[in-house]
Amino acid sequence: MPGELIVALAQQNYKIGDLEGNSSKIVGAIEDAKAQNVDLIIFSELAITGYPPLDLLTQENFVKAAVDAISGIAKHCNGIAAIVGAPSINYNTKGKPLFNSAWFLNDGQATPVVHKTLLPTYDVFDEYRYFQPNKDFNILSFKGHRIAVTICEDIWDDRPVDKSFDRNHLYTLSPMQKLAALKPDMAVNIAASPFSYTQHETRRQVLCKKAAAYNMPLYYVNQTGANCELIFDGGSMVIDNKGRVARRLEFFKEQLFITDGSIFEKAPEEADADLPEGPWPKDIVLIHKALICGLRDYFQKSRLKKAVVGLSGGLDSAIVAALAAEALGSDNVHGLLMPSQYSSDHSISDAEALVANTGISSDIVPIKDIFKSFEAALEGCFKGRKADLTEENIQARIRGTLLMAYSNKFGHILLNTSNKSEAAVGYGTLYGDMAGGLSVVGDVYKSDLYRLAAYLNRDREVIPQNTITKAPSAELRPDQKDSDSLPEYHILDPILFRYIDQNLSFSEIVEQGFDKDLVARVLTMVNRNEHKRFQTPPVLRVSTKAFGPGRRMPLVAEYRLY
Amino acid sequence: MPGELIVALAQQNYKIGDLEGNSSKIVGAIEDAKAQNVDLIIFSELAITGYPPLDLLTQENFVKAAVDAISGIAKHCNGIAAIVGAPSINYNTKGKPLFNSAWFLNDGQATPVVHKTLLPTYDVFDEYRYFQPNKDFNILSFKGHRIAVTICEDIWDDRPVDKSFDRNHLYTLSPMQKLAALKPDMAVNIAASPFSYTQHETRRQVLCKKAAAYNMPLYYVNQTGANCELIFDGGSMVIDNKGRVARRLEFFKEQLFITDGSIFEKAPEEADADLPEGPWPKDIVLIHKALICGLRDYFQKSRLKKAVVGLSGGLDSAIVAALAAEALGSDNVHGLLMPSQYSSDHSISDAEALVANTGISSDIVPIKDIFKSFEAALEGCFKGRKADLTEENIQARIRGTLLMAYSNKFGHILLNTSNKSEAAVGYGTLYGDMAGGLSVVGDVYKSDLYRLAAYLNRDREVIPQNTITKAPSAELRPDQKDSDSLPEYHILDPILFRYIDQNLSFSEIVEQGFDKDLVARVLTMVNRNEHKRFQTPPVLRVSTKAFGPGRRMPLVAEYRLY
Structure with missing residues (x-):
């Protein structure tokens, strides 16, 4: 019929x-x-x-x-x-x-x-x-x-009724x-x-x-x-x-x-026939396609053309710049390198390698003198106080301000480079590195960004090898490493995935064999940072549970670990 | 029975x-x-x-x-x-x-x-x-x-089925x-x-x-x-x-x-018996009580005590500081005065009068040198370009960074001072004056803030008289007035109220006798600024339609005037 x-x-x-x-x-x-x-x-x-x-x-x-x-x-x-x-x-x-x-x-x-x-x-x-x-x-x-x-x-x-209690x-x-x-x-x-x-x-x-x-x-x-x-x-x-x-x-x-x-x-099709052949994991192949689509349509539908990205030499910004170059064309992407006194030598050379690999344009704007002018202005207020997170945040916000200045002057949209692991635990500076018009990889855990980097490099080096192999660092104080403040990402991300994506409880995660104190520490970090996530840009959603309108947790609340 | x-x-x-x-x-x-x-x-x-x-x-x-x-x-x-x-x-x-x-x-x-x-x-x-x-x-x-x-x-x-089509x-x-x-x-x-x-x-x-x-x-x-x-x-x-x-x-x-x-x-009560006697409009009396309650509980329930406010000498920041002093105690509120080369003399004197009237503490941190250091850093990038909104935004973001530095160093929460009129038309700088942990008056139109100021001054001068009488200005360039960019607030606010609070359409507002071009201009400003409001702090809700989770407009969209 x-x-x-x-x-x-x-x-x-x-x-x-x-x-x-x-x-x-x-x-x-x-x-x-x-x-x-x-x-x-x-x-x-x-x-x-x-x-x-x-x-x-x-x-x-x-x-x-x-x-x-x-x-x-x-x-x-x-x-x-x-x-x-x-x-x-x-x-x-x-x-x-x-x-x-x-x-x-x-x-x-x-x-x-x-x-x-x-x-x-x-x-x-x-x-x-x-x-x-x-x-x-x-x-x-x-x-x-x-x-x-x-x-x-x-x-x-x-x-099916899923374990997440988010049954529908x-x-x-x-x-x-x-x-x-x-x-x-x-x-x-x-x-x-x-x-x-x-x-x-x-x-x-x-x-x-x-x-x-x-x-x-x-x-x-x-x-x-x-x-x-x-x-x-x-x-x-x-x-x-x-x-x-x-x-x-x-x-x-x-x-x-x-x-x-x-x-x-005719014979039925292979279900995934149109996914590219190769050894690459399907989730990463699809996430890559999705992010390109998300970037392209955000710009096209907003009648915008050009993007600016802060390039730290690190993995997140390198991936965001590479994705933007692919989605918008490398002519439409500009990288800003903003070294401070705490930046390692390789932070500049790695960012420059990325610029060369992707063909985007770039500028270097050192922040040391601006930082000094902030220190001088605040000297009276801060007298007798030691340097602490405040000074790290000032550097991040100077960079945010420079990026937004570039954005304002030339009409480029600032792309946010926070990843899902950072956004989850609040490892980022509001109005600093958390700024931007669109969060490109805010729904991708750091561990998956390494897999995405490998995929982006499938034909030739796009993401510089040193960017991939060096230890992640915010470089906001001498010899800083992410792992000073956070568990290693391969330990952190599985806990975050269970809490955020799977909506498992503290006790359920511990029952799966994770260390109790570590789980408590991680979940507490997530719960304490709702106020930061409240003010972040829209996040391209590639998982079943992204930060943003799909996850509505109270900001002022008592969170206990059940 | x-x-x-x-x-x-x-x-x-x-x-x-x-x-x-x-x-x-x-x-x-x-x-x-x-x-x-x-x-x-x-x-x-x-x-x-x-x-x-x-x-x-x-x-x-x-x-x-x-x-x-x-x-x-x-x-x-x-x-x-x-x-x-x-x-x-x-x-x-x-x-x-x-x-x-x-x-x-x-x-x-x-x-x-x-x-x-x-x-x-x-x-x-x-x-x-x-x-x-x-x-x-x-x-x-x-x-x-x-x-x-x-x-x-x-x-x-x-x-009742209301005209707003938001019928329930x-x-x-x-x-x-x-x-x-x-x-x-x-x-x-x-x-x-x-x-x-x-x-x-x-x-x-x-x-x-x-x-x-x-x-x-x-x-x-x-x-x-x-x-x-x-x-x-x-x-x-x-x-x-x-x-x-x-x-x-x-x-x-x-x-x-x-x-x-x-x-x-017994005889039934007068319905509003417990509202204070006096000539003050009930809506303002209630809004005042609500904002005090909102401020107090935000801090208490977050286990926070102290607030910092940027004081410009203008009405919004004066009101926010006065409310904070009342809600948290003046010992717990600090004002930061951050004059630039464009600040008028009275901006400092008015802010100082507010500090004296409320008994809060304060510091002066001039931003001129920081601004110069930004100009110097960006000189290469910006060569051949005229000063424009970019430079105004840099000043606002320097202030945002200073306020957040104060917040980070001393554990004070930054109170945002944007009002509903500004938030509606996007007259503000993201990560600058739009920063903060809580927006105190973001659901109060500027016209109502004048009425609130009068109420706050009911027993004695709290809000300095000159703050109330001078023309509103962001003071980000020489002789700037809000009315250079916006209609006067007594003209703007009734249009905003109809569009946002009453959810009336373009043609319905025009039918009520408002100038067609003006209504088009105002509604377009509102529609174009969803991206700014997406990233602002939670707004204490005092109207039936506040910006935030109660108003969910698409950010990337085609808005036409029907």
Whole structure:
């Protein structure tokens, strides 16, 4: 039966709030598909607004304009039908004002035929803030087919209860079960499912399981591209009724894929066929793609071109500069080397090697004299006090001020270079090295940055070898090493991962064999630094739990170790 | 009938996560009440965890400890019963893992007798993130009484649909209607209802209407005290069955109030009896109390004592310093005067007058030489470029760095002095004057700060007269005035209020008679500065819409004026 329909999957990259731009992208795909005799073209969840539109959805005129835009697109739907994600108005006098809907566009008309049932409210998601959940289940009939349309989370109704207590089974409804009772012959899921380095595999499993369980082919369309911290990887799929992936679209790319029933007659694809060959770990390959996508879209969608990075000769800044050079072009990246009296010789030579390897431009601005002028100005205030963390922080903030001055003068956006390990334990200076418009690797642990550096060097040296091999140091006092203040990263990161990403408790981590005092020390550092993380830039999210809107811990609170 | 019961309202100030501290506070009130023959003592919503516990609720061991704490408290409930707000476990295999419950403690046992039905998910609230909504309605029977217990929002089921489109009628259920069918003879509402300068009046109207509509006395217990940005004003009430306030407890204070039925025989109270007499506008009087409470609790609950403020001689910093002196004691507040070559003479003299008026300590640290050292360091980079905003921002960031140095050296917390008008239009320097641990007046428009200054000067001059009368200026270049870059505040603020607080659209504001180009210019400034507000400190919330977690606008987005 489904063989009779020619279906197009439109995997596109939308900009939040850009109703005109998103509309013309959608219309473009409709016209392309029409020219290729497509019967039904499918777009992702909230395509018209981009995902997540956040509190733009509380602006009535914005919503009206979004609905008007959908009607405008429908005028192009003659001889072709489209499923497009967009908000719709809840005309009921009770309930939230909107639905998160799949609109059906056909014969020049647009109708919100399906509303989302399962509204996620965990991690970065707040859909109950805006939307009324659906309670009514209907099948979309089109050209003799009975299509079960669901929206993203709707098809994740039996996700496992995870140990993190962050379980998401608000739901007493299974939309697919309800729909299956109405005897559909194919399923469509439109999604805005953000990337994490495990998500593509979880998602494949969930979707394949559903297609097999209900014995139906499943057309899955996800958004691609990044909207600030959230990166969408696309990876839309056609899955056969045995739960095998007949075709998966590319990651992090726009793509229009057209298919008919014959696709199911071919051998199923290898699930990860489009990941590069080689010995590189898949998580690192995907994180690399995601960060490039996140950087590129942050700049493009903000109408910005150029970035500035403070280069310390260390690993974090080298990786951020290399990623920026790849994402934005090396002509658009500038490095600032800001040595102090405590900088080692190699800090300059390593940074210069990075500059040479990446082809970015750079300047050297020593901070010693500025630091002296601060010391002189504060002499009266600080009389009789010894040097301490204060003086280290002053150096970091001088650098932050210089970087922002460069940013202001030339219109470059400062990229923040903090990693997830530092952000977790508060090893950084607010308004100093924690400054910037975007945190590029703030969701990547230091241990993983070493793996990423190796991957960046896969063809030739990009990250200087000495940058990789030397001991990490903030170089804010003589002979300082990170390991003076912190456990070694290979010891620290596994504890952080369990506490932050897995949401395990103190006692659960200790039960896994970690040293009790060390775990207590690490968790206390994490808990004490909420105030720093509160003021940091948006962090490109590549894990299932990044700092930022997906992790909402109280700032003024009593934290005990349970 | 209700006359037979002696009821205590326990209006308390809890610290987030402090299960031990909150427990001992609750037990203390139970013991006090027991000694006074109280039958039933009522505590506020989520009293055991403090409100809002945020993602602490995703930590299973924390929740278990909270439930254990409730059982511990129950051991004190012999000869007295208590209603205490706390999370409880949802043992159903489907649904969110917790309920937001009212526990009934009696005969040494604790039972979660009522779960919250209406979970708010607007503004600062995210209760669907954690809690399963209640669907079952039961009456609490105690000593022959039938008590309808509801939790905060449950009694706000028919709040008006407001023009802001931020309407909150998710609800198809009216808990009070459901409960009324079960023939209760009294009502209890336990709440964690944060302050805004209109909230006390809205709240009174809603509660009185319900008591009258259902012809029942209503005992309302709210939390008091501040938890980071959220300030709770208490104002718990006993309302008679005609909807008249028989007693309202104080604002912003802990109080244990014991009453029996005889209270309903007296004449009802004046609703605002405990607001100070005088010609001062109530909103300003309340905002003043709220800010003092917010400041005091931020420091106390963070175990901090001392604050540092940058004193420019201007209104914002003068008010923040005066509030800090009042909240923390003038011995605990230090002002830093940091004149530049562009500072007017009066900037120093006005700041010194403020120091004298408030009794705080101060230092003068001129920034001219530091600024010169930055200019010298950047000379190579900036060759051939004219001075512009960059140099203004460098000055602001030098001041930020000096203030943070003072903070680091002496353990003082830097108070941020940005006001809501500046924060809205982005008139401030990130990491400069936008730095700080807490934004004290970031939810108060500049026009209201003038009214607050007048109130602070009600008995004697605190804010120097010249600070109030001179034209506002950032003094970052010769003869600069705020009005060079911005509309006058009395023109700007009414537009901001309509866009931010009332969530009106561009066209709605223009329809009210404001100049179209001006409105476009102001709204564009607001929309363009999300990236700055993303990185600012927590803002004490005193309005219905503060910057921070209650207003979630996309940072990378296309904003159009509808």
